[in-house]
Amino acid sequence: xxxxxxxxxxxxxxxxxxxxxxxxxxxxxxxxxxxxxxxxxxxxxxxxxxxxxxxxxxxxxxxxxxxxxxxxxxxxxxxxxxxxxxxxxxxxxxxxxxxxxxxxxxxxxxxxxxxxxxxxxxxxxxxxxxxxxxxxxxxxxxxxxxxxxxxxxxxxxxxxxxxxxxxxxxxxxxxxxxxxxxxxxxxxxxxxxxxxxxxxxxxxxxxxxxxxxxxxxxxxxxxxxxxxxxxxxxxxxxxxxxxxxxxxxxxxxxxxxxxxxxx
DNA sequence: ATAGGCGCCTGTAAGC
DNA sequence: TGCTTACAGGCGCCTA
Numbered sequence: 001x002x003x004x005x006x007x008x009x010x011x012x013x014x015x016x017x018x019x020x021x022x023x024x025x026x027x028x029x030x031x032x033x034x035x036x037x038x039x040x041x042x043x044x045x046x047x048x049x050x051x052x053x054x055x056x057x058x059x060x061x062x063x064x065x066x067x068x069x070x071x072x073x074x075x076x077x078x079x080x081x082x083x084x085x086x087x088x089x090x091x092x093x094x095x096x097x098x099x100x101x102x103x104x105x106x107x108x109x110x111x112x113x114x115x116x117x118x119x120x121x122x123x124x125x126x127x128x129x130x131x132x133x134x135x136x137x138x139x140x141x142x143x144x145x146x147x148x149x150x151x152x153x154x155x156x157x158x159x160x161x162x163x164x165x166x167x168x169x170x171x172x173x174x175x176x177x178x179x180x181x182x183x184x185x186x187x188x189x190x191x192x193x194x195x196x197x198x199x200x201x202x203x204x205x206x207x208x209x210x211x212x213x214x215x216x217x218x219x220x221x222x223x224x225x226x227x228x229x230x231x232x233x234x235x236x237x238x239x240x241x242x243x244x245x246x247x248x249x250x251x252x253x254x255x256x257x258x259x260x261x262x263x
Numbered sequence: 264a265t266a267g268g269c270g271c272c273t274g275t276a277a278g279c
Numbered sequence: 280t281g282c283t284t285a286c287a288g289g290c291g292c293c294t295a
């Protein structure tokens with residue numbers, strides 16, 4: 001599923017294709033999922049940034065197009081059976097492909113995120129300014145399990161199910177541990193682990209799972225899946241101790257961890 | 264405030 | 280073999 005590394009990889013590949021280009025038409029049949037897209041037509045793409053899992057396209061005339069890929073969304077150069085939105089560019093086409101339709105598009109006045117509450121309340125970028133003191137304070141202030149806290153986008157923006165599990169493994173922390181129960185040293189390990197896991201995943205172009213749900217516009221797969229220590233490895237040996245990886249449901253999500261290495 | 268559960272979606276896999 | 284059911288999950292929403 002597209003999380004920070006996959007969205008960042010998408011951003012890097014899309015920017016050279018779109019910078020300076022006019023969006024002539026956005027064709028789709030779902031005005032509830034893809035809102036106000038008429039407002040983007042005729043505007044040019046000035047820049048493309050990322051906040052958490054959101055792509056932010058800065059357009060001319062003070063407009064902004066915000067895209068969330070959801071669970072299965074992605075941009076493709078070729079039309080697919082699940083192409084939901086066709087972008088007609090001055091020099092070609094781009095398709096928003098999304099089998100499960102969890103992806104969303106909004107076109108708003110630049111920075112006006114009133115109808116996108118999650119974007120408005122996102123926590124800090126873990127690969128940007130990511131100060132430790134407020135991170136530790138937020139952990140100490142909650143009894144929720146670490147896994148749930150990591151998925152909330154408040155401690156750090158852009159972490160999803162895969163990277164939450166991988167960061168907790170790297171930090172040696174059990175996903176069920178309440179945030180409150182962490183020592184400062186443990187919180188510091190988690191803070192470091194988030195940065196290192198996400199940095200490595202970005203460097204490798206994200207994770208492409210065996211279902212190939214996540215693909216880049218050019219079809220080049222990510223490379224981080226080969227480094228997964230726990231995610232999707234139920235019953236397989238822990239790379240650290242060799243014991244079997246367990247899988248539970250935490251906060252409604254499949255959660256993978258090593259009971260020996262994650263206390 | 265918080266934690267759990269459901270609904271949205273559809274392709275794939277497991278089970279009978 | 281062919282059908283049905285379960286499951287994957289980002290996020291919003293509802294409830295106890």
